[in-house]
Amino acid sequence: MLMQLGLTRGLIYQAAGTVLGMVVTMVWRLLAGMDLWDQEVVFVVGGLVGGFAFMWGVGAIDDWLEWCRGKATPLVHGPPRDKPAWTRYFSTDYNHKVIGIQYSVTSLLMLMIGGSFALIFRAELAQADLQFLGMGMYNKLIGLHGWAVIAAILLGVGGMANYLVPLMIGAEDMAFPRLNAFAFWINIPGGLLLLASAFLGGFDAGWTAYPPLSTQGAVGYQFLFLAIYFVGLSSILGSLNLLVTILTMRPKGMDLFRIPIFCWAVLATSLIQLTATQAIGTAFLMGLSERALGMGFFDPEGGGNPILFQHIFWFYSHPAVYVFVLPGLGIISELLPVFSRKPLFGYRWIALSSLAIALVGFLVWGHHMFTSGYSPYLRVPFMVATLLVAVPTGVKFFSWVATMWGGRLRFPTPMLFTLGAISVFLLGGLTGPILATVASDLYLHDTYFVVGHFHATLFGGFVFPFCAAIYFWFPKITGRMYNEALGKLHFYIMTPAFWLMSIGQMTVGTMGMRRRIVDYDPTLGGGLVEARHLETTIAAFLIGLSILIMIYNLVTSAEIGVRAPANPWRSRSPEWQIPSPVPEHSYAAPLQVVGEPYDYGLEEEYVVMDESQAGHAQAH
Amino acid sequence: MRSNYRRHFLYAGILVVVFTLVIQWILDLSLPLPDIQGSAQSAAIDNLIGQHVWLIAGAGALVLVIMGYSIVAFRARPGEEDEEGDYFHGHSGLEIAWTVIPLIVVTIYGVIGVQVLAQVTAPQDNEMTVEVEGLQWSWRFAYPEHGEFQTVEMVVPVNQPLLLSMSAVDVLHSFWVVEWRVKQDLVPGITTELRVTPTEEGEFQLRCAELCGLRHAYMLADVRVVSEDEFDAWIEEQLE
Ligand code: HEM
Ligand SMILES: [Cu+2]
Numbered sequence: 001m002l003m004q005l006g007l008t009r010g011l012i013y014q015a016a017g018t019v020l021g022m023v024v025t026m027v028w029r030l031l032a033g034m035d036l037w038d039q040e041v042v043f044v045v046g047g048l049v050g051g052f053a054f055m056w057g058v059g060a061i062d063d064w065l066e067w068c069r070g071k072a073t074p075l076v077h078g079p080p081r082d083k084p085a086w087t088r089y090f091s092t093d094y095n096h097k098v099i100g101i102q103y104s105v106t107s108l109l110m111l112m113i114g115g116s117f118a119l120i121f122r123a124e125l126a127q128a129d130l131q132f133l134g135m136g137m138y139n140k141l142i143g144l145h146g147w148a149v150i151a152a153i154l155l156g157v158g159g160m161a162n163y164l165v166p167l168m169i170g171a172e173d174m175a176f177p178r179l180n181a182f183a184f185w186i187n188i189p190g191g192l193l194l195l196a197s198a199f200l201g202g203f204d205a206g207w208t209a210y211p212p213l214s215t216q217g218a219v220g221y222q223f224l225f226l227a228i229y230f231v232g233l234s235s236i237l238g239s240l241n242l243l244v245t246i247l248t249m250r251p252k253g254m255d256l257f258r259i260p261i262f263c264w265a266v267l268a269t270s271l272i273q274l275t276a277t278q279a280i281g282t283a284f285l286m287g288l289s290e291r292a293l294g295m296g297f298f299d300p301e302g303g304g305n306p307i308l309f310q311h312i313f314w315f316y317s318h319p320a321v322y323v324f325v326l327p328g329l330g331i332i333s334e335l336l337p338v339f340s341r342k343p344l345f346g347y348r349w350i351a352l353s354s355l356a357i358a359l360v361g362f363l364v365w366g367h368h369m370f371t372s373g374y375s376p377y378l379r380v381p382f383m384v385a386t387l388l389v390a391v392p393t394g395v396k397f398f399s400w401v402a403t404m405w406g407g408r409l410r411f412p413t414p415m416l417f418t419l420g421a422i423s424v425f426l427l428g429g430l431t432g433p434i435l436a437t438v439a440s441d442l443y444l445h446d447t448y449f450v451v452g453h454f455h456a457t458l459f460g461g462f463v464f465p466f467c468a469a470i471y472f473w474f475p476k477i478t479g480r481m482y483n484e485a486l487g488k489l490h491f492y493i494m495t496p497a498f499w500l501m502s503i504g505q506m507t508v509g510t511m512g513m514r515r516r517i518v519d520y521d522p523t524l525g526g527g528l529v530e531a532r533h534l535e536t537t538i539a540a541f542l543i544g545l546s547i548l549i550m551i552y553n554l555v556t557s558a559e560i561g562v563r564a565p566a567n568p569w570r571s572r573s574p575e576w577q578i579p580s581p582v583p584e585h586s587y588a589a590p591l592q593v594v595g596e597p598y599d600y601g602l603e604e605e606y607v608v609m610d611e612s613q614a615g616h617a618q619a620h
Numbered sequence: 621m622r623s624n625y626r627r628h629f630l631y632a633g634i635l636v637v638v639f640t641l642v643i644q645w646i647l648d649l650s651l652p653l654p655d656i657q658g659s660a661q662s663a664a665i666d667n668l669i670g671q672h673v674w675l676i677a678g679a680g681a682l683v684l685v686i687m688g689y690s691i692v693a694f695r696a697r698p699g700e701e702d703e704e705g706d707y708f709h710g711h712s713g714l715e716i717a718w719t720v721i722p723l724i725v726v727t728i729y730g731v732i733g734v735q736v737l738a739q740v741t742a743p744q745d746n747e748m749t750v751e752v753e754g755l756q757w758s759w760r761f762a763y764p765e766h767g768e769f770q771t772v773e774m775v776v777p778v779n780q781p782l783l784l785s786m787s788a789v790d791v792l793h794s795f796w797v798v799e800w801r802v803k804q805d806l807v808p809g810i811t812t813e814l815r816v817t818p819t820e821e822g823e824f825q826l827r828c829a830e831l832c833g834l835r836h837a838y839m840l841a842d843v844r845v846v847s848e849d850e851f852d853a854w855i856e857e858q859l860e
């Protein structure tokens with residue numbers, strides 16, 4: 001049975017491929033008259049071959065290989081015929097709903113793994129002095145935590161986009177279903193390489209991996225670079241697919257300003273992913289080849305420049321932070337009208353503000369480098385551009401509260417998380433400008449204040465909205481309701497705990513505590529720094545506990561939850577007009593747009609199914 | 621339409637003012653800066669941070685109050701489970717206002733930001749150069765204008781504008797004395813500069829602020845700011 005799963009085969013292929021790649025490299029080195037063993041080259045080739053072997057084993061390139069042989073393959077939709085239905089979730093499957101769930105579940109898994117790393121070093125930080133973690137271990141855990149949760153966020157973004165976008169625009173599937181499966185599965189070897197790097201000495205320069213530290217460190221860096229290469233490939237291919245889907249597969253009458261607002265967020269996100277991800281690929285490829293082949297890009301010893309890396313790295317990594325949050329902000333805009341029973345205020349402004357954030361976001365990377373030693377003349381333009389991002393971000397906030405104003409608000413769990421998201425993202429957004437005016441950043445840069453800032457943006461922009469989305473669409477996915485009491489318990493633990501943690505981080509930051517240190521001076525802040533750290537650690541563990549409550553809720557409710565009606569939230573969105581769980585081919589007939597997406601309070605519908613063409617969808 | 625919006629606006633407006641003050645007060649407690657303003661740059665930076673705190677308080681209160689007010693005033697009460705909200709879906713005037721006003725606000729903060737930056741980085745006439753070298757995981761200092769010697773603690777005269785000329789031997793490091801507020805990275809291969817004028821005598825700690833490997837947390841050095849006479853005496857001692 002186990003061998004019938006694509007995943008098992010993929011894992012075996014990856015292990016075999018890695019060994020094969022390593023052996024071939026060593027033999028080739030021997031034949032070329034070099035030393036048999038050069039860990040840099042041998043592990044890079046092994047990791048690379050192993051990654052692609054996984055894709056072969058899992059079956060994600062089967063159809064393409066057939067095409068290369070000149071054979072056409074039908075696009076098979078539906079559960080496998082000769083195996084139990086659940087196996088499709090562990091094998092290559094082309095249905096976007098399956099892929100969306102694969103993404104989301106993997107995301108939750110990665111989030112818990114990455115979160116556990118954080119809990120380990122949070123426990124260490126609860127008191128000053130060294131407790132149980134060594135210095136080296138600490139430095140490796142922070143980087144691993146960073147990249148594990150970033151991978152989790154990218155997976156979560158992919159999960160929401162893949163599941164929801166085709167449903168929301170009434171498409172039967174994504175534009176390129178095979179590419180979609182490939183883009184999901186490539187994350188698995190990527191994630192495994194990332195975690196495996198820990199066994200090769202890890203990477204000890206934090207998630208930013210600045211050289212020369214990163215060009216001098218253990219061989220674990222090579223697995224990090226490869227891992228991000230794979231995960232980045234997923235971003236590029238996935239975003240291409242989403243862009244084509246949104247731009248070409250909308251039904252009659254659904255012009256761009258009538259799509260559900262989440263699709264606008266995905267549009268803006270995909271534009272960033274399609275064009276910025278190459279930069280981190282480049283930065284890490286250069287780091288990889290500097291280490292493996294001795295090319296002198298960054299280390300001055302070899303004639304390189306360390307600041308160059310920072311430019312390329314942040315040219316991706318700043319826009320990337322909007323990849324992490326724009327879909328979540330789209331979820332907020334999507335859910336508020338449903339639970340306020342009122343139209344989304346200023347649809348066009350919200351839609352265009354996503355684009356504006358995405359575009360301006362390309363011009364601000366230098367705000368991470370105010371102290372880096374680049375030309376001082378660069379500081380002011382980057383400051384101005386960064387401050388400008390606050391404007392479209394503000395538009396979103398004002399439109400959200402105007403959406404609530406005058407509504408008839410109700411507060412089931414998804415709405416609670418939406419409100420929590422707004423309040424937390426507000427904290428994150430508002431602590432941005434203080435980091436943008438250079439002089440104040442000369443103090444706050446590389447302190448815990450920055451740690452507080454970005455945890456607030458990422459929790460408010462991703463974690464809270466992701467939870468809201470999970471609870472909201474759970475009945476659509478499973479056909480059952482989640483447990484409302486447990487959902488609320490999750491919310492009422494996580495939200496105050498998060499506020500405590502985030503403010504605590506900012507407090508120790510302004511007291512003068514640097515980030516990325518295993519031990520701190522307990523006399524900072526007049527001796528109060530340790531108490532704040534203890535609170536922060538307790539809060540972090542409470543957040544972890546609340547996530548476990550959610551997982552328990554989801555797992556048990558999928559089995560024993562009460563059956564959900566087709567549209568428990570009385571939403572106008574297309575996916576709620578069809579049965580739950582969504583049938584294999586989603587819509588029985590093509591959609592026709594007859595109204596506006598968020599006209600709560602009006603009688604007329606947003607979409608109707610064109611019954612005269614019923615059955616058309618299945619004809620493919 | 622249930623709502624008498626004029627009354628709601630009045631209440632919410634009052635609450636925004638009240639909460640701006642409350643949040644400002646909370647933030648002042650939650651974001652404590654070090655008591656000692658140890659350099660000529662410190663006060664300007666602390667003021668700038670203080671001005672930002674007002675912005676955070678004001679904008680935060682605006683959003684939080686309107687949200688909180690809606691949660692209370694516009695919640696579906698028992699018996700209203702099937703009711704819909706008031707029907708309106710936009711207002712161009714409002715949208716333009718909350719685009720233009722933030723634009724003006726960030727422009728003002730941009731102008732202030734430029735001024736403070738110019739102030740804290742301005743070259744002075746009588747600067748004294750100290751050469752700072754960072755290496756895994758310690759610091760070295762040299763005083764080229766006073767002779768050829770290197771030290772592991774940094775001693776400087778009070779109220780003397782300093783030009784720190786910095787280089788890193790191995791990997792990135794960052795020079796940061798909390799009481800002086802400003803920081804600057806040290807980069808292998810190039811020389812970076814930091815200007816700072818210590819204004820408080822005393823013993824402080826230099827801490828590396830850029831992750832630089834195993835013992836980064838402990839990459840510290842003592843910094844002593846002394847009177848001019850003491851400094852001269854110290855130089856004499858070093859030259860022996
Ligand atoms: C109002 C908008 C924002 C402004 C003005 C702003 C500004 C800044 C600045 C200047 C920094 C550099 C701080 C430093 O290292 O000294 C920074 C760091 C950061 N910001 Fe923001 N930010 C904003 C919103 C966001 C959002 C929405 C996100 C996330 C989606 C985000 C994520 C981050 C991250 C991850 C870092 C830290 C990276 C690192 O050093 O490891 N920021 N922000
Ligand atoms: Cu940024």
Ligand SMILES: [Cu+2]
Pocket residue numbers: 792793794828829830831832833836837839
């Ligand atoms: Cu350091």
